[in-house]
Amino acid sequence: MNLDPSALSYPTYIELLQRALTLWYHDPTVTTPVLKLIAELVLNRSQRLLFDVTSPNGVLLFREASKSMVSYGERVLSISDIPPDKVYPLKLKGVAICFNMLKAALCGNYVNFGVLRLYGDTALDKALDMFVKLLVSVPLKNLLDYPKVSQAYYGLLEVLTQDHMDFISGLEPSVFTYLFSSISEGLTGLDNMVCTGCCSTLDHILTFLFKKLSRQKGGMSPSPTTPFLRILDLNPGLLQGMLSSIMNIIMFENYRNQWSMSRPLLGLILLNEEYFKSLRERVIAMQPADRQPAMAQCFDNLMDKVERNLQPRNRDLFTKNMSVFRRDVSVSLRDVAPQTSSQTPTTTTTTTTSDMMV
Template sequence: MGLGDFTAIMNKIVEKVCSNLRYWGDTDCVIEVSLRLFLELSRGYQGCRMLLGLESVEFLLQNHTEETFKFLGSPRLLSMRNQYYASLTRLVLMDNVPGRLEMFLAPFLSMLQLLQQQQDFAQGNVTVFRGEPIQLVKLFKDLRGVSDSCTDSRSYGILFETFQNQGKFWSRSELLFAVMQKTVSAFHGNDEVCNAMLRCLVSFVSNDDSRVDSGSTSTNGITLFKKTAVILCEYIQLLMASYQDFSLAPDGVFTCARLVLQALNKMLREGKRRSMLAGKYVPFGVFVLYNDNCLQQTLEACMTIVLRMPFFQMEKRQKLEKAAFTFIDILFTNHIETLSRMAPEGFINLMRFVVIGLDAYDEETMGKCADCIDQLATYYYLNRTRETPTMLRLNQIVSENASLWNDLFEKIMNSLLFNKTSSDILSRPIHSILLVDINVAENYYRVIASRQPNDVIMKLKNSMITLTQNMDKTLEPILRDQFCEKCKDFKNEVLSYLVLWRVCANKQINK
């Protein structure tokens, strides 16, 4: 047919795609199909290598802004902007040419510099964008796409130093975070703008494949945390002032609250994705060493917003519920010392929230709540003879709430017996609390026995003795696994003869 070789044919196809993107910007159907085709072609190593050899793609990389490609101005195509820039960034990084990524980022850098220098930005009068906050949404979506594709430490380091670090030119200092902070001040009531800004922030702080780790002498991790903390704390403060009752808040507020939590703790997946709080790129001890309350303020702000949100609102939003309990789980796993600094009433409120989570329908949420109680009891048991500041504060909390361990044990045992929950999830906190205070078993026995006939009371007493006897005072994994089997046997045995509560149990299981 005389069309030429494979490269020539692909060049014609991509030229047509680029032509559509450039000249058919007012026809959404043409743009959407062309853009999806381009995104599909740019997936994978071979596709990117092929596209990089085409003149039309080179033109696209050098002229990627809205000035040349008018379709980027369409509000109806907002959802595809981050994919568009993620694809372009992959192409830029594929060549590994020094200075090319910086050149690609130059238009964003110029826009951020203009926004940073604008004096009346905090009053919501964004003259750079002619007062249209939708342009801020576009900017944050574009930067999110760029950040998503910077998956290694080298490319992320260039991105970070271009927008964040104080480099050769003073005007580059902390550009992105400065603009984000101004955005929070000016548009904290605009859920669309805050949503785009927070999604960009979540992408930027993500430590996928340890990309933030820039070496032992780098301060990028600490800088990243401190600047992020300022933005999150200010947004939470403004959000709390705007909504006294979160039960009446619109859906957009809960989405933004979930993104705030995700900015601190993205879900670990297969050990490769690390969150800010569990990602090991911030030595949090440095804040205490130098009397910096940045970490404490951030955790308290996020805990406040979690405790202020009604649980029924969380249950309706699985992503929010998951983010909230992941955040709390990380606190109990890695930040017990910080939690102990809370006021006793605040700590107890947090424990009440964890207890409520044990009744959640999602088994993963129940598992996180059980793990929180296990982490607390384990820490308390292992350090009970030490007089560290953390233990002194925890002892004060326990002394002011004498029924704490009894209440936690009773709730977990009820969940074991009457919820449709795996014994594997609940056996560890049961074991840990028994090591802290073996008397909780006797107290729980009295609570149940008070509602049972005499013949059941004797059986129940024997079951409790079987569960708690010959308990080893260590936390060896094999011993905990053996105790899990004892919990399974205890559950099956007690439910076979227990009366009065059996109806409650069936109702709970059928939920």
Template sequence: MEDGPVKFRSFMEPLLQVAVNLEASADAAFRTDVVKYAFTGLMRDLRGIAMATNSRRTYGLLFDWLYPSRMPLLLRAISLLTDEPEVTTPLLKFMSEFVLNKAQRLTFDSSSPNGILLFREISKLIVAYGSRILLLPNGTNIYRSKYKGIWISLTVLSRALCGNYVNFGVFELYGDRALADALDISLKMTLSIPLSDILTFKKLSKAYYGYMEVLFNNHITINSVLNLDTSTFVHIVTSLESGLKGLDTGISTQCASAIDSLAAFYFNNITAGDNPPSPAALNLARHIGELPSLFPQILKSLFEIIIFEDAGNQWSLSRPILSLIMISEQDV
């Protein structure tokens, strides 16, 4: 991968021929085994190449090869074959690797729109997959048919949201719904899964709570979780409390971080806010007004864990306590 663009294009020539042949295939042909095998092989090869791109330069070679000419093929495949996990799983796993900003490889020039353009493509894929997977009936193996694709989708979105290569304020400023649509469909996918199943499947749990941490830490003011109805909002926060009580220290740390962000947002914008509250803050105040015991219950659970259990991440678990105490002191 350290060779120049000419050698890279020569190396990618066989994959280019496969992609061109797939693009020339009719929609009906995508259901045939020949096309499905060719596409899944292409996705696995591209994932391996993406894993090998550990620098800005080598990643740029792959990005330029893929965008914009090859992206419609990915969107077409995930739209036509949503019910074929043997196809969608390699595709989503490739995207999960492709959007991962390891070693700061996704660093574009200050004048480059590539970060925004990449996220728009991610949004299209997630929305296309999520809007269709939610309509499919539950199969005999629901993890394989639905949950696996959903948790990989959440991983893709989480990595894109915290990759630090997209200025997300641009989307709202210019009326682009790429971010809002991606958050909306991802929340719908998470809410379609019973909490008991989230806690049962380990990979699903890690993806779900990782996504919630990113959502609460970085995008709490976006048209997303705070705009839900109160019962749904309480369900999500209750799932965070359940994660706190779990045995996985990584998940409990993520839950504590998400709760800390939520409590701090409440304190800064409602309890101690001087300016008129934002719509997001008003929604949060409405939720807490309908269930005032929500924050005190979480605070109680945190104290019980720290005092009575031998948690290996006590410092992380203690972080939300100050925020929760400060927003509860008015009730003391």
């Protein structure tokens, strides 16, 4: 049989896949393989997607991925009253694949997203809007209960905060609060991969915020007008809670990836200097009188020679200081534990952690 090569070219079969998503959106036996196929098409594995500078294929590929995600998302959101035991196969699995698809397309390095907006192409905006709609339709508990869903979400969020903070900073307060709650849960979760991703995500957000506020203080930009800055200004507890959580992890938990934790911690300290001072005083006050100078010295060493900026050299110095801080605090707490009557070292640590969170 002679087959016309043009019959295999775009957009012959991609339209068939999108039609399948439209008709059988409620059937995961159809939507799952179709979404996985599209996600694989946009994944630039081993830099296999190389287009000439005159080729529009990168834009066309992203546009079709966006169209598929939006088409599926609109229809799956219309499904109501899903039984709890069916929520993963009927909805969450497809949502996770969509998140992976969008992440692969965003970091594939074959689309200049600035050009899309320049010429009025709404493919990126529609995909990001659908991401938000799908996200807020998923309760935070479900997001954390299913590892594949949480890994897909946190992976995508890391990419968005790295390259699309203008979009993140313009989100509605309820959505932004949801994001921060999910990051906080991820930081204290048991999945090291998720925790590391949350550290990177939080660092991107804090770096963006620090730069914005630094420009305002220097008179280089007007007063805050974005929802992002207003939310944090009205809810300082969001960042303060993150600071307490990370300090607790560093001081009292056995977390190996200190480098990841140090990145957002420096930004949190610089953005919440007064709160960090009060936190420092509370921790010192909880120590026995003869150990308080040693704990105070630990905190002094943590910020020794650290400047008020987020430059790479300053970050590296803080990471080095934090490693010493963690070691010295561990030694100090071990010395205190035997002196505590009728309490085991574990009980002492738990009490201290709880007090810090107040």
